[in-house]
Every structure is written in C-alpha cells, then in structure tokens.
Amino acid sequence: MIASSPTNTSILEDVWFVYSSASKHMTSHQEWFPDLREPEQPSYVEIGDDTIQHVGNVPFGKDGEQTYIKNGLHVPTIAKNLVSIAKIVEQGMQFRFNDRGYFNEKGG
Numbered sequence: 001m002i003a004s005s006p007t008n009t010s011i012l013e014d015v016w017f018v019y020s021s022a023s024k025h026m027t028s029h030q031e032w033f034p035d036l037r038e039p040e041q042p043s044y045v046e047i048g049d050d051t052i053q054h055v056g057n058v059p060f061g062k063d064g065e066q067t068y069i070k071n072g073l074h075v076p077t078i079a080k081n082l083v084s085i086a087k088i089v090e091q092g093m094q095f096r097f098n099d100r101g102y103f104n105e106k107g108g
Contacts, residue, residue: 016081017080017082017083018083018095019085020085023086023087024071024082025083026072026073027058027072030074032058033056033057034056034057035056038053038055051076053074055071055072055073057070057071067093070087
C-alpha cells in the first residue's frame with residue numbers, strides 16, 4: 001500500500017509504503033524531519049548495511065490532514081520510505097484500507 005508523503009508529489013521516491021513487518025518508520029529523506037537527534041547508541045537496520053543516522057518526528061498526512069509519525073529513523077541508504085503499522089497503532093492512530101488505498105485517523 002502507498003501513502004502520500006510530506007511533499008505530496010507522485011514520484012515513487014516520495015511516497016510512504018505501509019509495511020506491516022516494519023518495526024520502525026524509516027526514510028532516507030533527512031529534509032523531511034523538522035527535528036533530528038542522533039540515536040542513543042549506534043544502530044543498524046537489518047536490510048544490508050543500513051546505518052541509522054538520526055531519529056526524529058516526521059510530518060505524515062494525506063489530503064491536507066497532517067500529523068507526525070514519532071521516532072522515525074533517518075536511514076540514508078534505504079530505498080523505500082516505510083511506515084510501521086504497529087508503531088502507528090502505538091501512537092493511538094488507526095489505518096483503514098479500502099479499494100482506493102488507505103486513510104489514517106486518530107484512534108478513539
């Protein structure tokens with residue numbers, strides 16, 4: 001499944017892939033993070049030699065509604081932008097899927 005990116009472009013590099021097996025949110029786009037901090041300890045993503053360089057909150061939304069995914073990982077060499085469903089749910093949000101894709105909303 002594909003979700004829109006903070007820049008709302010249709011370029012494949014700028015979309016988020018909703019990935020149920022992802023344990024964290026990940027992107028190579030450092031410019032998407034309004035705030036960044038270094039990880040507390042050196043860490044790697046188990047996809048090749050992908051070093052986590054930063055952690056931060058990333059704007060995430062669709063159709064003008066924006067929220068932040070918390071503790072996203074900046075992994076410069078990762079090829080796709082991944083959203084962890086488990087981490088979204090931990091944030092109190094929900095994903096709903098239909099024939100046109102997905103939408104997210106605050107849980108309640």
